[in-house]
Amino acid sequence: xxxxxxxxxxxxxxxxxxxxxxxxxxxxxxxxxxxxxxxxxxxxxxxxxxxxxxxxxxxxxxxxxxxxxxxxxxxxxxxxxxxxxxxxxxxxxxxxxxxxxxxxxxxxxxxxxxxxxxxxxxxxxxxxxxxxxxxxxxxxxxxxxxxxxxxxxxxxxxxxxxxxxxxxxxxxxxxxxxxxxxxxxxxxxxxxxxxxxxxxxxx
Amino acid sequence: xxxxxxxxxxxxxxxxxxxxxxxxxxxxxxxxxxxxxxxxxxxxxxxxxxxxxxxxxxxxxxxxxxxxxxxxxxxxxxxxxxxxxxxxxxxxxxxxxxxxxxxxxxxxxxxxxxxxxxxxxxxxxxxxxxxxxxxxxxxxxxxxxxxxxxxxxxxxxxxxxxxxxxxxxxxxxxxxxxxxxxxxxxxxxxxxxxxxxxxxxxxxxxxxxxxxxxxxxxxxxxxxxxxxxxxxxxxxxxxxxxxxxxxxxxxxxxxxxxxxxxxxxxxxxxxxxxxxxxxxxxxxxxxxxxxxxxxxxxxxxxxxxxxxxxxxxxxxxxxxxxxxxxxxxxxxxxxxxxxxxxxxxxxxxxxxxxxxxxxxxxxxxxxxxxxxxxxxxxxxxxxxxxxxxxxxxxxxxxxxxxxxxxxxxxxxxxxxxxxxx
Numbered sequence: 001x002x003x004x005x006x007x008x009x010x011x012x013x014x015x016x017x018x019x020x021x022x023x024x025x026x027x028x029x030x031x032x033x034x035x036x037x038x039x040x041x042x043x044x045x046x047x048x049x050x051x052x053x054x055x056x057x058x059x060x061x062x063x064x065x066x067x068x069x070x071x072x073x074x075x076x077x078x079x080x081x082x083x084x085x086x087x088x089x090x091x092x093x094x095x096x097x098x099x100x101x102x103x104x105x106x107x108x109x110x111x112x113x114x115x116x117x118x119x120x121x122x123x124x125x126x127x128x129x130x131x132x133x134x135x136x137x138x139x140x141x142x143x144x145x146x147x148x149x150x151x152x153x154x155x156x157x158x159x160x161x162x163x164x165x166x167x168x169x170x171x172x173x174x175x176x177x178x179x180x181x182x183x184x185x186x187x188x189x190x191x192x193x194x195x196x197x198x199x200x201x202x203x
Numbered sequence: 204x205x206x207x208x209x210x211x212x213x214x215x216x217x218x219x220x221x222x223x224x225x226x227x228x229x230x231x232x233x234x235x236x237x238x239x240x241x242x243x244x245x246x247x248x249x250x251x252x253x254x255x256x257x258x259x260x261x262x263x264x265x266x267x268x269x270x271x272x273x274x275x276x277x278x279x280x281x282x283x284x285x286x287x288x289x290x291x292x293x294x295x296x297x298x299x300x301x302x303x304x305x306x307x308x309x310x311x312x313x314x315x316x317x318x319x320x321x322x323x324x325x326x327x328x329x330x331x332x333x334x335x336x337x338x339x340x341x342x343x344x345x346x347x348x349x350x351x352x353x354x355x356x357x358x359x360x361x362x363x364x365x366x367x368x369x370x371x372x373x374x375x376x377x378x379x380x381x382x383x384x385x386x387x388x389x390x391x392x393x394x395x396x397x398x399x400x401x402x403x404x405x406x407x408x409x410x411x412x413x414x415x416x417x418x419x420x421x422x423x424x425x426x427x428x429x430x431x432x433x434x435x436x437x438x439x440x441x442x443x444x445x446x447x448x449x450x451x452x453x454x455x456x457x458x459x460x461x462x463x464x465x466x467x468x469x470x471x472x473x474x475x476x477x478x479x480x481x482x483x484x485x486x487x488x489x490x491x492x493x494x495x496x497x498x499x500x501x502x503x504x505x506x507x508x509x510x511x512x513x514x515x516x517x518x519x520x521x522x523x524x525x526x527x528x529x530x531x532x533x534x535x536x537x538x539x540x541x542x543x544x545x546x547x548x549x550x551x552x553x554x555x556x557x558x559x560x561x562x563x564x565x566x567x568x569x570x571x572x573x574x575x576x577x578x579x580x581x582x583x584x585x586x587x588x589x590x591x592x593x594x595x596x597x598x599x600x601x602x603x604x605x606x607x608x609x610x611x612x613x614x615x616x617x618x619x620x621x622x623x624x
Contacts, residue, residue: 058462185444
């Protein structure tokens with residue numbers, strides 16, 4: 001455990017040094033003509049389910065609207081400000097536990113895997129705005145008088161803004177505020193994520 | 204320029220907002236009607252009021268003719284009798300309860316247009332000298348019967364005059380089934396109950412239906428329930444975190460967690476048929492089999508309820524709907540399937556092959572008068588579905604040979620059927 005911590009701190013220090021002494025820094029905006037790259041973004045953080053909760057009013061229930069949101073994004077950076085790519089991941093929209101009139105307990109979880117086509121605009125070298133649409137693979141996990149798993153495809157969309165601090169020419173650390181919405185059941189989640197941005201291929 | 208863009212953006216945002224449409228049943232408070240002196244009218248009196256009325260006032264909102272038909276709903280030990288008027292303009296209807304006050308008849312209720320969300324209160328009176336005296340003494344309505352009163356829009360106190368005069372008896376020269384889609388009507392049409400619910404089934408006769416169509420599918424534990432869509436969704440249910448097909452959940456899970464748009468639970472097929480049999484005057488049930496897996500249990504329940512109806516001396520016909528070949532294959536696995544009451548939606552040849560009681564082609568295939576006549580020659584009735592446009596209902600009644608029409612607006616079908624000369 002201690003070793004892991006040390007490794008993490010040393011890695012972070014090295015990354016910071018790269019940033020300080022690097023010749024070139026990661027930028028969301030093109031630095032020269034005819035330069036193209038692929039950029040991968042790994043994000044993780046917390047989400048808050050802001051939509052109408054939608055739980056059966058007749059049951060005694062407890063709602064949890066804080067959950068994890070983990071996403072992976074792959075974007076093509078051409079030599080202009082508009083980027084395009086795909087984002088996927090895993091998130092839990094919301095969870096609630098309940099108790100029926102004879103005290104039988106149950107839990108409902110509504111999860112989703114988004115697959116979204118996204119466009120982004122590099123407003124500055126560090127600030128990006130995103131908008132995308134696509135589908136959410138929704139899954140209900142119900143545990144009440146037996147277990148049930150049920151899936152449904154929903155169309156949906158997202159909008160986000162991110163700020164990236166360069167660590168090197170090809171790496172950046174960022175934070176992203178993101179709204180993800182699955183239209184089928186009016187499910188929307190606002191998430192705050194930390195992210196690692198890696199320009200892994202340049203030509 | 205900037206201002207124009209800003210205005211356009213704001214307008215777009217506002218126009219993009221989802222409007223929640225509502226058409227709630229207005230308050231029916233009427234002091235005179237609820238006074239201790241006002242006594243509920245028995246069904247027999249309402250039956251004597253039945254007939255086609257001509258509007259002498261109120262034509263601008265409701266048209267010129269208004270067939271009136273009575274119905275009942277049994278609620279426990281109480282039976283509620285209603286009188287419905289089916290109106291010409293914009294598929295409107297009026298639903299009233301009746302009371303006797305001294306020698307007058309009071310009719311209190313509401314009206315609704317099915318083409319929009321307009322609704323309002325209506326208060327009608329048949330004065331002693333306008334026919335109430337003879338109606339209360341056992342006479343049937345005649346041209347001397349005049350119903351006069353007021354109506355209003357929304358919750359406003361009614362103050363617009365309306366006057367109806369009896370002109371002729373209801374048309375009934377050729378027996379005809381007025382079938383209501385999804386137990387009475389669609390949730391999307393903002394009716395007071397959700398589609399495919401027990402509550403909607405109780406309303407169907409008030410909307411003019413003589414029978415209903417309902418959608419059957421199985422839960423994970425094999426309970427036949429009534430639900431139209433392939434999956435749980437917010438078009439039909441309140442939000443609850445459950446997604447996907449009905450068949451992924453047990454009945455206990457659905458009963459505990461799922462509520463239809465107006466708060467009802469998803470009913471079992473048995474609940475719907477129990478309601479039809481014991482609570483309504485409905486005579487016909489079309490079980491629209493969504494999947495082949497439900498056919499065997501549908502047959503058991505169909506036989507059970509038709510026996511119950513026969514034992515009560517109640518006229519009730521329940522048919523298993525066969526929408527396509529997959530369900531047909533399952534239907535043919537039933538023992539003695541040719542004697543099982545059925546309705547075939549697609550092919551007249553298949554309807555003949557399984558000795559279906561009804562052939563029910565889609566209305567978009569046209570009048571098909573020759574094919575219809577050929578089926579009728581075999582002793583089979585022919586219904587068409589789902590006819591919602593007034594001009595089409597009128598044309599199919601005038602030029603077609605159908606024995607019944609399935610519609611989301613049974614009050615409209617009722618108007619065109621009962622108002623015929």
